[in-house]
């Protein structure tokens with residue numbers, strides 16, 4: 001992740017103050033990838049307030065965290081970001 005390079009911890013923690021900042025960042029990454037529903041392979045969707053994306057056909061929701069490194073973490077996305085940062089810079 002290029003964003004982790006050349007930053008110090010202070011800048012990093014300022015950029016990612018809360019979980020939502022991290023989610024917005026991840027969603028920004030994901031939004032560059034065209035949506036494709038994992039169930040019906042439909043490609044149009046609506047984006048919800050919590051950054052999830054909802055397939056226009058079956059109306060099921062894909063989490064903003066799906067397919068990202070933070071999908072499976074149990075301790076919160078922001079903490080996961082800091083772990084990534086430490087691995088990238090340490």
Ligand SMILES: [Zn+2]
Pocket residue numbers: 037038039040041042055056057058059060
């Ligand atoms: Zn679908």
